[in-house]
Amino acid sequence: MRALFLLPLLSLLACRSSSSGSGDSAELMSQVREKLAARDAKLLNYQLEGTQKEGDSLSAGFTFAYRAPQKMRGTVTQPARTVSWDGKHLYEQVEANKQFTTFTSQVSAEKLSAFLTEVFTPFVPDGFRAPLLLRSTKARRALSHPKAKEAVELSMPLEGDAGGGMVVTYVLRWPTLDFLARRTRAPDGTEAEVRMEEEHCDAELGLCVPRKLTRHAGGLQVGETVLSRVDLKAPLPNDAFTPAAPDGYSVQTRTLVDSATQESGPKSPTGG
Numbered sequence: 001m002r003a004l005f006l007l008p009l010l011s012l013l014a015c016r017s018s019s020s021g022s023g024d025s026a027e028l029m030s031q032v033r034e035k036l037a038a039r040d041a042k043l044l045n046y047q048l049e050g051t052q053k054e055g056d057s058l059s060a061g062f063t064f065a066y067r068a069p070q071k072m073r074g075t076v077t078q079p080a081r082t083v084s085w086d087g088k089h090l091y092e093q094v095e096a097n098k099q100f101t102t103f104t105s106q107v108s109a110e111k112l113s114a115f116l117t118e119v120f121t122p123f124v125p126d127g128f129r130a131p132l133l134l135r136s137t138k139a140r141r142a143l144s145h146p147k148a149k150e151a152v153e154l155s156m157p158l159e160g161d162a163g164g165g166m167v168v169t170y171v172l173r174w175p176t177l178d179f180l181a182r183r184t185r186a187p188d189g190t191e192a193e194v195r196m197e198e199e200h201c202d203a204e205l206g207l208c209v210p211r212k213l214t215r216h217a218g219g220l221q222v223g224e225t226v227l228s229r230v231d232l233k234a235p236l237p238n239d240a241f242t243p244a245a246p247d248g249y250s251v252q253t254r255t256l257v258d259s260a261t262q263e264s265g266p267k268s269p270t271g272g
């Protein structure tokens with residue numbers, strides 16, 4: 001059973017949109033990038049706790065904490081694991097074999113960023129971080145959405161061989177860019193969707209984040225994420241991201257190096 005289930009799912013829920021020329025689309029895209037950056041700047045600290053369920057499997061509990069600019073800590077209950085990044089080192093604590101590992105990095109900044117994204121993205125539900133928009137992303141205004149008076153759709157074909165011709169579409173509330181849905185369509189027509197069902201809104205920050213997300217494929221709900229705690233303000237202390245090995249744990253240090261013989265880092269928490 002997977003430990004976390006925040007996986008890209010495919011969808012189809014067509015939204016009518018107004019027609020606009022390429023100039024209008026470029027102007028809207030510029031506004032979107034500016035507003036997403038401003039939104040991210042508001043979310044300097046947050047702590048999440050919840051459960052995730054995929055199909056008929058048992059729920060798995062998880063927590064995630066973030067402190068700007070680049071401190072993260074995630075835990076998952078099945079299998080029990082904690083992964084932390086304090087801005088310099090990555091720490092992995094695995095309960096099953098009582099193993100505590102400190103990873104130092106000698107990889108390029110670009111590869112390190114990609115690696116950390118792979119490790120921590122499964123802990124972070126949609127709507128808490130701005131989507132990574134490719135240069136090919138197109139924006140268009142949606143005329144209506146059940147949970148928003150106005151919305152914007154951001155569609156982009158995934159690039160490179162790994163993308164496989166897949167197209168991802170984010171639907172965000174306008175102008176606050178709160179998450180409403182993420183849809184993906186594969187070249188063979190396979191579709192699925194992640195939908196925001198309930199949200200937590202903060203009037204002072206002027207934004208909303210999902211409290212409940214459901215995942216759909218083939219017209220059926222196949223999973224859900226429910227957050228029992230959403231704290232967008234209280235920061236964890238710095239030392240919370242630099243854990244010490246518990247008593248009785250085996251301790252090791254490994255190095256991530258930028259080469260063909262690079263040591264492997266901790267597996268993504270979605271590893272089954």
